Amino acid sequence: MMTFPGRLSRRELMKMLAALCASALVPATKAASRDKLISKPIPSSGEALPVIGLGSSRTFNVGDDITARNTCAEVIRHFLDAGGRMIDSSPMYGSSQPVIGYALNKLGKSGEVFSADKVWTSAPHKGRKQIEASRRYWGVPAFDLIQVHNLVSWQENLETLYEMKEAGNIRYVGITTSHGRRHEEFEKVMKNRELDFVQFSYNLVDREAERRLLPLAAERGIAVIVNRPFQRGDLIYRLEEYPLPGWAGEIGCANWPQFLLKFIVSHPAVTCAIPATSQVEHVKENMGACYGALPDADMRARMIAYVKNL
Amino acid sequence: MDEWWTYGIADLVLFTPETYFRLFELYHRDWWPMQLACMAMAMVILLCLWLKPAWGGRVIAILLAGSWAWVGWAFLHLRFAPIHWIADWYAAAFFLQALLLFVYGVSRRRVEFEIENPARAGIGVFVLLCALLIMPATAHITGREWVQAELFAMTPDATALATLGLLLLVKMRVAVIWLVVIPVAWCFVTGATLWVLGAPEAMIPPAGAILTIALMLMPVRQRG
Secondary structure (H helix, E strand, O other), rough: OEEEEEEEEHHHHHHHHHHHHHHHHHHHHHHHHOOOOEEEEOOOOOOOEOOEEEEEOOOOOOOOOOHHHHHHHHHHHHHHHOOOOOOOOOOOOOOOOHHHHHHHHOOOOOHHEEEEEEOOOOOOOHHHHHHHHHHHHHOOEEEEEEEEEEHHHHHHHHHHHHHHHOOOOOEEEEEEEOOOHHHHHHHHHHHHOOOOEEEEEEEOOOHHHOOOOOHHHHHHOOEEEEEEEOOOHHHHHHHHOOOOHHHHHOOOOOOHHHHHHHHHHOOOOEEOOOOOOOOOHHHHHHHOOOOOOOOOHHHHHHHHHHHHHO | OOHHHHHOHHHHHOEEEHHHHHHHHHHHHOOOOOOOOOHHHHHHHHHHHHHHOOOOHHHHHHHHHHHHHHHHHHHHHHHOOOOOOHHHHHHHHHHHHHHHHHHHHOOOOOOEEEOOHHHHHHHHHHHHHHHHHHHHHHHHOEEEEHHHOOOOOOOOHHHHHHHHHOOOOEOHHHHHHHHHHHHHHHHHHHHHHHHHOOOHHHHHHHHHHHHHHHHHHOOOOOOO
């Protein structure tokens, strides 16, 4: 059959239509997975939490500097807009709690967050007072989660938290540590007390928690919050000298922060990671790890090997 | 705080370098033109050292005591404590130093400027000038704004270093050793803090403290 330049045969037209349909379909599939926020259930309740939260240690401790406070408010706005829920703080973090309260009040979003704070006192009779002061700083009706910070007077402080949970003043109880501190004692508390959450450090180059804490959390049905996912930024600083592997795109990672976060939250026992930042660009990058595919066991091994060989 | 020994210095510095240096900026803006009064105080101290009036030691002690009390209240308590839970303890130490300077320098007149050892006196002048001239310039030299500068009688590091320099110029007595303890301790604390923050000037205060301790261990008087 004779064809003329600029004109299509029926077969060619059908081929083009089929190709058009296919091309329209492929991005739609990708977009669907891209747009679906990854969340994991809290084992004790089944409530789903997005796998990326927001830490506030150092980054939100800006005092009464109004310019810096407004920047923090922008970070929280972008975090919530991207689907984030858990914000974590502590009375130890200086002005971080008032800054979070300032931001939530400014944004009118106090009701949208999963509020996670800590009790940090070696005078347990002051625990309730401290938690109430923290709640007022945040400006929330009640905290979702209170954790015993770094196991400080944990026996007595946990009793206070159990009583508060029983009375409906808080919804979840937990304990925290960081940077490998007091893991043995931490493990004992996990084995012997009823906990909804535990929080500790874990990342691609510090995988000590994989030995005991993470399996124990899975066994006991305890949600895991991972702090210091970037080793306070040092890890990103070190890795940024090197190129991201080409296959990072397969798990939806466009940068090192997403690569590191996806490694953490893809561990079956991890519920969420809480990177801290005071920069809008960084929170956008971090929240990118809440979307797309998560690495499976083989891909996790590949990620470990790649970073080890750098 | 339970198990405080399990914390490293980095665990205790829970603020960023940007926040810390912005603290200086906001503080200087809040108290302007107090800085001019502080510079005038520095000039009075230098004049007292130059002219050596009989009452010079007491005047310098009063000015130093006032500086330590002011920095403790206005900088450490009002500005630093909201972002650093331990800063109120630092402020208490600064008030104690102010009290010691007043008691030993003014009431008991134990701060007498006298060159007992030329080497010590020479380095004392060098440390003092570092505190008055080089410390304020470090912000600019390291790429920060002038308004974030360390300034004698306004901010802690320059005040502590100037105090150490001056104490190297006085007649050595037990009282002087007591007066050195808190400034030396502060120089190590601030050095560690600046080191955690990655500030290039982190070594200046500890170097001043080590120099002071070494010079105080030198013989009281060199006889020719």
